[in-house]
Amino acid sequence: MSYTSGTKRRAVFPFTAIVGQQEMKLALILNVIDPKIGGVMIMGDRGTGKSTTIRALADLLPEIPIVANDPFNSHPSEPDLMSDDIRQRLLQGENIPVAQKKVEMIDLPLGATEDRVCGTIDIEKALSEGVKAFEPGLLAKANRGILYVDEVNLLDDHLVDVLLDSAASGWNTVEREGISIRHPARFVLVGSGNPEEGELRPQLLDRFGMHSEIRTVREPALRVQIVEQRSEFDKNPSEFLARYKIEQEELQQRIVNAQKLLTQLNIDYNLRVNISEVCSELNVDGLRGDIVTNHAAKALTAFEGRTEVTVEDIQRVITLCLRHRLRKDPLEAIDSGYKVEKAFSRVFGVATSEDTAQANSKK
Known part of the structure; x- marks a missing residue:
């Protein structure tokens, strides 16, 4: 690496x-x-x-593949990821040199x-x-x-x-x-x-x-x-890196696979409605919270190597996607996620981590 x-x-x-x-x-x-x-x-x-x-x-x-010597790291074949100049050269049938970066x-x-x-x-x-x-x-x-x-x-x-x-x-x-x-x-x-x-x-x-x-x-x-760990890495970086080589390669492959899998993902209509209900209950302005939560839940599902988004997937990402959107007053501190968890558990009908901890403590 x-x-x-x-x-x-x-x-x-x-x-x-x-x-x-x-x-x-x-x-x-x-x-x-x-x-x-x-x-x-x-x-x-x-x-x-x-x-x-x-x-x-x-x-x-x-x-990643790029157009050689291009200051914008243009993609050699995807129009949305290339500069207007490269697109023009491609349309004119010019042979574009490709490099890896x-x-x-x-x-x-x-x-x-x-x-x-x-x-x-x-x-x-x-x-x-x-x-x-x-x-x-x-x-x-x-x-x-x-x-x-x-x-x-x-x-x-x-x-x-x-x-x-x-x-x-x-x-x-x-x-x-x-x-x-x-x-x-x-x-x-x-x-x-x-x-x-x-x-x-x-x-x-x-x-x-x-x-x-x-x-x-x-x-x-x-x-x-x-x-x-830091001391070991500073002392002998190559030996330390060799120790984590397999884990690094496995994680890299999971990310690559997830990027490919993303297009095949499906999120049930009822789950999407529930996500929007949570956003509505929390009085989140605009629709950015709904959109991001959908994207993040799909990305997590793809990372786990599955194609169907579950309630657990949404639960793992929804606090990350919504907690910073609850502030209306600039002087108010960002909620650690308690409000989001509470609204999520009510709408989706699942126990919060706090409820689970309390239940375990009573056993």
């Missing part, structure tokens, strides 16, 4: 070796299986391995300008030479990859809007002095932040598909395990 095309690369901590943080790992995997989920917002303490986990997931993914994880620095993110048009060159001179930005590099924004809650709201618009539409459009250029920008958007430094406005938060909460591991034995 750490080497590609005969080129030595920096070793990346293996995804399957990461201890705990199940909620974050599941949300990331589901977004990779189906990017239509709309990304994930990860909120939690500092030093909990957010960037390590995201980088590990990008490294886990298989190589590792899925990229692009880090968006906190002080990034809009030009750095979206790209710039060289007006002088456009006017003097009559060509659309475009300098691609980070959105171009992130096409068909993962765009990671740490401390997204400290980013300018306008820039967050731009990122979310591109993630939702799959395209980035740059306009200047009457000249307009667009390119594909299909990426998994991952934002992270520390709640102590402020939350995102509810309107922006709602546009992230899923919301994952992570906390510092409290159990001393697990903390020791995490520290020891």
